Amino acid sequence: MLDLLAPLNGEPQILPSRKLAGRVAGVYVAPADHFETVATEALTLDFQGIKGDFHAGYTRRSGGREPWYPRGTEMRNERQLSIVSPDELATVALRMGLAEIRPEWIGANLLLAGVPQLSMLPSGTMLFFKGGVTLKVDAQNGPCRIAGRLVAERADMPDVEAGSLMFPKAAKRLRGLVAWVEKPGTIANGEEVSVRVPEQWIYGA
Template sequence: MPDLLTKLPFQGTVECLLLNPDRKSGLEKQMVQESRLLFSGIEGDCHGGLTRKSDSRMLKQFKRGTLVRNARQLSILSTEELAEVANAMGILHVKPDWVGANLVTRGIPDLTLLPPSTRLQFPSGAMIVVDIENLPCRYPADIIEKHHPEQTAGFVKAAKHKRGVVGWVEAEGTIRKGDAITIWVPPLRPYPHA
């Protein structure tokens, strides 16, 4: 069977890495120089785990609190899209630690539009599978408003299709600030019955 993924002709770069070991301390995360990717997610991050409880994003499929596969082990954003969101909000910047990012990239155009099942591969052999777009929500909006009460547009509206993606670990390894990111995309075709 042929490999169905296509390697893109450019690479991204790991701009920064963040984690938060305690979900109770809030959405904000701290920057680190490297992260160890395990099958359960980023070592030491509160969003890790092979499973999680379903939440408001899944109410059409499951009763809230149903145990499901954790396809939201980490949140990936781009410096370019964060700058676009800040510009749309009329503020100087939106820091990645305000919006719950684990991995911030540079050089991947329209990161949020990467299709599901895209693979992000790192020099160590670590691989992340993109699950889906991470929709903007009120939690980071509240944090940004604390830092920038003068904003001219809300985060939820400004970050539409620019909030990054969530994903899960397919191959373990260490990722470091400055690492190259190789991007593998699946075949793109519309589903005519949707």
């Protein structure tokens, strides 16, 4: 029988969609004037993101991640929330010779446990929280020296500048994800999450 889903010559391999399960292991909010977050019991979200959070807003200003725009260009805010994994944070800490890296130090809003290789979830992945919130993953969050400096300071590294340079290398592809609010509501600590990974393919033409 002809396999209609089999890749043709030169076509990319297509991976089917799948479902995973996770759990909220921590929720954090950033004051309006700084990216470092503090632990809280729940997050209240609207279509702009977390109410009162440093990264909330329908739009944001472009920075070093968008070299195709002049710095400061107003653009859609697809970075409303930062999501990290306890396993990946532990790996980064080990690489840097630290006892720990806390989610707050790198401005994380959600600590999501139980999802293997969290940072590798593709764009378009949907996060359905049991309390009703839906988030959509935009992309992997690239590590930067600004977060690295705060890690070095909070971990009392003897050479803060060296620590700030070490973090982007140690955290490459382990820095977690950025996402935006598709369906608002409240996310509580300990809440169950259904992760729906979309069909994936690599465009190689």
